[in-house]
Amino acid sequence: MKFAMEPGMANSSKQLTGAEILIRCLHEENVEFVFGYPGGAVLHIYDAIFHQDKFKHILVRHEQAALHAADAYSRSTGKVGVALVTSGPGATNAVTGIATAYMDSVPMVIISGQVPTYAIGEDAFQECDTVGITRPCVKHNFLVKDVKDIAATMKKAFYVAASGRPGPVLVDIPKDITAHFCDFDYPETVHLRSYNPVTKGHLGQIKKALKLLTEAKRPMVYSGGGVVLGDASEHLFKLIQSLGLPITSTLMGLGCFPASDPKFLGMLGMHGTYEANMAMQDCDVLLAVGARFDDRVIGNTEHFLSNPRTIIHIDIDPSSISKRVKIDVPIVGDVKSVLADMNELIATEKPKQNTVELASWFKQIEAWRSKKCMNFAQSSELIKPQYVIQKLHEVTKGEAFVTSDVGQHQMWAAQYYKFEKPRRWINSGGLGTMGVGLPYAMGVQLAHPNAQVACVTGEGSIQMNIQELSTCAQYQLPIKVIMLNNRYLGMVRQWQEFFYENRYSESYMDSLPDFVKLAEAYGHVGMQITKPSDVEGALKEAFAMKSRFVFLDFITDQKENVFPMIQNGKGLSEMILAEDL
Amino acid sequence: MASTARHIISLLMENESGALSRVAGLFSARGYNIESLTVAPTEDPTLSRMTIVTSGSDEVIEQIIKQLNKLIDVVKVLDLNDGKFIERELMLVKVKATGTFREEMKRMCDIFRGRIIDVADGSFTIELTGSGTKLDAFIESLDKSAILETVRTGASGIGRGDRILKV
Ligand SMILES: Cc1ncc(C[n+]2csc(CCOP(=O)(O)OP(=O)(O)O)c2C)c(N)n1
Ligand SMILES: [Mg+2]
Numbered sequence: 001m002k003f004a005m006e007p008g009m010a011n012s013s014k015q016l017t018g019a020e021i022l023i024r025c026l027h028e029e030n031v032e033f034v035f036g037y038p039g040g041a042v043l044h045i046y047d048a049i050f051h052q053d054k055f056k057h058i059l060v061r062h063e064q065a066a067l068h069a070a071d072a073y074s075r076s077t078g079k080v081g082v083a084l085v086t087s088g089p090g091a092t093n094a095v096t097g098i099a100t101a102y103m104d105s106v107p108m109v110i111i112s113g114q115v116p117t118y119a120i121g122e123d124a125f126q127e128c129d130t131v132g133i134t135r136p137c138v139k140h141n142f143l144v145k146d147v148k149d150i151a152a153t154m155k156k157a158f159y160v161a162a163s164g165r166p167g168p169v170l171v172d173i174p175k176d177i178t179a180h181f182c183d184f185d186y187p188e189t190v191h192l193r194s195y196n197p198v199t200k201g202h203l204g205q206i207k208k209a210l211k212l213l214t215e216a217k218r219p220m221v222y223s224g225g226g227v228v229l230g231d232a233s234e235h236l237f238k239l240i241q242s243l244g245l246p247i248t249s250t251l252m253g254l255g256c257f258p259a260s261d262p263k264f265l266g267m268l269g270m271h272g273t274y275e276a277n278m279a280m281q282d283c284d285v286l287l288a289v290g291a292r293f294d295d296r297v298i299g300n301t302e303h304f305l306s307n308p309r310t311i312i313h314i315d316i317d318p319s320s321i322s323k324r325v326k327i328d329v330p331i332v333g334d335v336k337s338v339l340a341d342m343n344e345l346i347a348t349e350k351p352k353q354n355t356v357e358l359a360s361w362f363k364q365i366e367a368w369r370s371k372k373c374m375n376f377a378q379s380s381e382l383i384k385p386q387y388v389i390q391k392l393h394e395v396t397k398g399e400a401f402v403t404s405d406v407g408q409h410q411m412w413a414a415q416y417y418k419f420e421k422p423r424r425w426i427n428s429g430g431l432g433t434m435g436v437g438l439p440y441a442m443g444v445q446l447a448h449p450n451a452q453v454a455c456v457t458g459e460g461s462i463q464m465n466i467q468e469l470s471t472c473a474q475y476q477l478p479i480k481v482i483m484l485n486n487r488y489l490g491m492v493r494q495w496q497e498f499f500y501e502n503r504y505s506e507s508y509m510d511s512l513p514d515f516v517k518l519a520e521a522y523g524h525v526g527m528q529i530t531k532p533s534d535v536e537g538a539l540k541e542a543f544a545m546k547s548r549f550v551f552l553d554f555i556t557d558q559k560e561n562v563f564p565m566i567q568n569g570k571g572l573s574e575m576i577l578a579e580d581l
Numbered sequence: 582m583a584s585t586a587r588h589i590i591s592l593l594m595e596n597e598s599g600a601l602s603r604v605a606g607l608f609s610a611r612g613y614n615i616e617s618l619t620v621a622p623t624e625d626p627t628l629s630r631m632t633i634v635t636s637g638s639d640e641v642i643e644q645i646i647k648q649l650n651k652l653i654d655v656v657k658v659l660d661l662n663d664g665k666f667i668e669r670e671l672m673l674v675k676v677k678a679t680g681t682f683r684e685e686m687k688r689m690c691d692i693f694r695g696r697i698i699d700v701a702d703g704s705f706t707i708e709l710t711g712s713g714t715k716l717d718a719f720i721e722s723l724d725k726s727a728i729l730e731t732v733r734t735g736a737s738g739i740g741r742g743d744r745i746l747k748v
Contacts, residue, residue, distance in 0.1 A: 131599060136610050140653040143599070160653060193748065194595060194656040319647035322640065 018147040019044035019178040022111065023052050025154035028186045031055045031082050033073060033446055035066035039086025040126060041113025044178040058446065058475065061467040063090050065439035067097020068465070071106050072436075072443030075426050076401060078231060080161050081108040081443070087115055088126030091172075092133065096433060098168050099137040103430025104252060105229055107166035109157045110138075116176035117145060130172045139167030147180035152187055159190045164197025165317040166229055197316065201333030206341050209312040209329050210351060212285050213243060216310075217357035218364075220283035221245050222268065225252030225429065226290015226315060226335050228422045233257065235339035236289060242346050244358065246365055248276035250291050252429040255419035265365065266374075269297040270566045271411045274373035274575060277564070279365055281307055281572040288313045290335045293324045294430075301325065303571025314338045373564050373577050374415060382557040383532050385409060385484045388539075389416035392454060392482055395539040400452040401426065401444045405437035405461030408490035411562045413456040435464030441479040442471060452480070452543060459485045459509055459553075469522040472549050480542050481551045483515065486558045494561045499568075519551035528553040583638035587616070589661040589668060589738040591746050592649060596622050596629040600654040604631065607652065613637065613645055617670075617735025628656065628748065632737045634713075656748055665741035671708070672716045673698075674723075675730040678705040682727055693719045704729060712736075 016024065022045060026034065035058045038046045049057050060066040063085045070081030081101075085094045091112045101108050115124040131143050140160050142153050153171055161169040213219050227236055233256045240247050240263055247257050248268040257264055266273035268280050280286070280298070286309050291297070298304045301324060312329040313321050321330045331338055345351075376386045389412050392400070402417050403426040404410040410427055419425050426444060428436045441455035462483055472479060492507040516526030525548050529538045535554070542550040563578040594600045601620055608615050616634040623630045635645060642660065649658045661668075678686050678700075690697055690707050693715070699706035709719055713736055720731065740746065 132602070135599075135603060135606055192653065195653050317651070319644065319651055323644060326640075 014183060015181040016184045017044065017048070017178065018150050018173070018180050018182065019048040021147070021150045021182065021184050022154065022173070022178065023048045024184050025151055025186060026082065027052070027054045029080070029154075029158050032079075033058055033070070034082045034084050035060060035070040035073070035443070036084030037063050037066055037086065037090060039090050039113065041087035041090075041115060041175045042084065042178075044175065045084065045111070045113070045173075057084075058442070058471070060439070060471050062465065063093035064097050064435065065442070065465050065468045065471065067094050067108075067110065068100065068436045068439035069443035069446070070108055071097060071101045072403060072426050072440035073447045074101075074106050074108055074443075075104075075440075076423050076444045077447045078423065080158055081106065082111070083108065084111045085113070086126070087113045087130065088128045091128060091130040095133060095137065098134055098170065100428050100431045100433045100436060101168045102137045102139070104225060104428065105166050106168065107161040108168040109154075109161050110168060110170040112170060112172045114143070114172045114174040117174045118176065120174065130170070134170050137168075138170050141170040141172065143172045144174070144177055147177050147182040150177070150182075151185060155187045155190050156192065160192070160195065164195075165320075198332055199334045199337055201314065201331040201338035201341060203341065205329055205331045206338060207345065209287065209331060210342055210345055212310055212312060212329065213245070213287060214351040214353045216283075216285035217354055218282060218284045218361045219243075219245050219287070219358070220279050220285070221247040221287045221289065222250070222280060222291055223247060223253045223256050223289045224250040224291025227253055227256035228290075230290060230316070230335040231422075232290070232336035232339050233422045235336055235343060238343050239339055239346070242343070243353065245287075246279055246362065248272070248280060250294070250297055250429070251414055251427070253291065254414060254425045255422045258420045259418035260420060265369070267414055268572075269294075270299070271415065271562050271564065274371050274564055274577065275365055275368040277566070277572040277575060278368045282364075284309050286311045288315075289339070290315060292320045295324075298325070298572060299566045299574070300569055300571045303574070306571075371577070376578060378532075379557065380532060383529065383535060383554055385412050385486070385554075385556045385560055386416050387532065388482065388484060388535055388554050388556065389413055389456065391536045391539055392456070393417045395536065395543055396452050396454065400424070400454045401448060403427065403437050403440035403444060403453070403455045405455075405457040406432045406434045406491075407458045407461060408486070408494060408560070408562050409456050409458045409461075409484040411491075412484070434461040437461055438465050438468045438472075438479075438481065441481075442468060442475075442477055445477045445479050446475070453478075454480050454482050456482045456484065458490060459483060459487065459512055459515075460489045466518075469519065469524065469549075469551075473522045473524065476547070477549060478545070478547050479549050481549075483551070483553050484556050485512075485515075485553050486556050486560070487512065488558060490560075491562070497561070498565075515551055515553040519549075524549040524551055526551045526553070528555065530555045583640060585636050585638050585641070586662070587634065587636045588642050589666065589736060590633045590635060590645065590649070590658065591661055591738055592631050592633070592658045593623070593628050593656045593746060593748060594631060594652075595654045595656065596627050597654060600629065601631075603652050603654055604633070604649065607648055608633075608635075611644075611648065613641065617733075619735045619737055625748070630746075632735070634736050657746060659740070659746045661738045661740060664744050666738050666744070667741060668712050668736050668738045669710050670713050670716055670736045671710050671734045672719070673732045674707045674709065674720070674728065675704055676707065676723065677703065677727040677729060679703050682724075685724075686727070689719070689722060693722075695719070
């Protein structure tokens with residue numbers, strides 16, 4: 001095997017360096033964007049990038065942001081996101097982004113440089129055990145030890161990332177491997193004897209599920225991120241319309257069913273609506289679609305199970321079934337395929353429904369809905385954060401892509417921005433990673449250059465990846481940052497108010513920068529809004545600047561809390577409502 | 582609390598570096614018990630066979646099996662406790678063999694059908710195979726002060742008759 005000093009310099013007519021092979025693999029996979037940051041171990045790869053223009057490399061300002069941007073590119077398009085980082089600190093900086101994607105099952109391929117094979121294990125400069133460090137937070141990872149393995153490994157990586165329950169896959173490539181020569185031959189197909197994700201659901205189970213649903217007195221559908229990831233929204237819509245069932249969604253599933261449809265009860269869970277949580281608790285047959293009975297969703301498990309109900313669960317991942325709650329009718333399969341089979345059964349068999357019972361169930365639901373749990377006290381002095389989101393929805397006609405950070409602002413965005421379509425709501429649900437908002441918006445805006453992209457954030461979260469203001473300037477991304485500035489780590493403060501007798505330990509944000517000047521320093525537009533009467537105007541003005549990045553600093557009511565709220569350890573029907581206080 | 586039971590899980594996985602740590606990491610990350618874990622390549626050198634002895638409620642064991650199946654390197658998983666199976670473990674015990682101990686040790690070894698595989702002036706090394714409980718019983722029956730050293734492999738298991746774990 002020959003060693004090339006310059007990757008461009010092939011030893012025979014057709015052989016390529018490992019770095020060039022890697023780039024060709026990305027071309028074969030039709031990659032549009034690679035989000036990355038260079039360093040010693042990936043210099044050969046960067047040189048090969050220099051020689052190509054099929055995909056665009058986006059230079060971030062911190063590797064964490066590269067991962068988040070690639071993650072959001074994927075969440076908003078359904079395609080595999082790609083990130084490239086160097087060894088050692090490059091890889092460790094990427095870990096938060098990898099774990100974030102893993103928790104929300106986002107398909108990604110991460111390429112990390114590694115020290116040369118002969119130096120592995122010697123505590124070489126910028127060496128770390130990347131495969132070991134990332135093992136618990138990837139779907140799978142590989143260390144490539146031979147240039148001949150690069151193409152097959154990349155093919156496997158893309159396949160594993162996107163199939164079955166999707167997830168991030170990391171490929172660690174030592175530097176010497178990227179300089180070795182080899183013929184390039186991209187495999188057309190991939191077969192892994194140890195990995196055969198199911199697709200079709202069991203027809204017998206599907207029939208059983210349909211029978212239960214049609215005979216139910218108080219049926220309920222609970223949909224999650226799996227519907228979005230599985231591109232099954234249309235099939236879900238059809239099912240709900242033909243059977244006329246009430247439906248709720250998790251934080252991750254928002255948009256998989258149109259929020260304006262009267263059968264939609266809003267989000268459920270810790271900050272879910274009264275009607276969604278009550279219906280979830282009181283239903284007699286529950287259909288869970290691509291959701292996983294998370295602790296933030298069903299509250300206290302014992303309390304949830306204290307009401308008898310029959311549970312049907314459709315999920316691609318067998319380990320999601322009966323993990324936290326025993327399932328009566330499990331259907332393992334691709335959500336889209338299972339829902340399609342169900343819809344076909346309905347079309348052919350035209351099952352009779354329990355219409356009288358269903359009507360009285362909806363009556364009950366309307367009674368719960370009439371509590372109007374999302375009402376909030378408007379103020380003429382202080383900007384209410386909920387009001388900002390309502391206006392954002394109006395001004396963008398409900399058509400924006402909304403990314404968010406983590407905290408109270410995230411919950412308000414989820415509650416008050418009514419999503420009509422899937423892949424429009426981009427947030428970190430599983431890991432709850434502060435700092436995702438701005439890099440998420442970058443990934444989304446690059447994927448959808450003409451779309452309106454809003455990043456709803458807090459003054460705490462935005463500072464966790466504030467350096468990306470520079471990336472946004474470099475690539476002229478016309479993102480609109482909607483910062484709900486309450487001068488508090490608001491979600492922490494809310495818990496301290498409720499559970500620690502107002503002892504606000506380290507949750508006040510002092511010494512905030514002048515965000516307007518900060519935005520301007522990067523060449524962006526900055527606005528500060530302090531009066532409720534200016535909210536709408538500012539939003540309109542910002543979105544009218546179609547080609548500009550605008551940072552809107554909304555000074556909001558400091559003490560506003562997120563309601564309804566289920567306290568830790570409480571059950572779904574034990575919500576605290578705003579009016580209770 | 583659901584009752585917990587001891588289970589022996591057999592699995593075939595790709596004989597690749599890192600595969601073992603994926604399994605071990607899964608058990609520690611999800612807080613599952615590992616009583617013992619043995620692994621070695623099979624007659625097909627691309628495959629390793631692992632036997633894991635664990636314990637948990639039915640629900641936990643079900644999750645363990647599903648989580649193991651989810652690992653990309655794992656080819657097949659079998660809970661041996663779902664049917665009839667045989668379990669064997671190898672133990673080497675070095676015991677004091679001086680004076681009266683010398684005869685006593687030989688006698689105990691015979692009773693348990695062990696073999697003395699090394700003889701030195703003051704000690705014997707005994708090899709014993711059997712189920713974990715048999716090995717425990719042997720240790721129990723020895724005078725504690727006579728035990729110099731023990732080493733056990735952990736259990737290996739195989740299904741009876743037609744129960745075959747193969748690719
Ligand atoms: C990286 C990270 N560190 C800590 C937390 C814990 N945490 C959750 S919400 C929150 C406060 C967020 O403050 P801010 O961004 O201002 O949003 P607000 O709740 O005020 O709307 C914190 C610290 C987290 N989710 N992520
Ligand atoms: Mg805040």
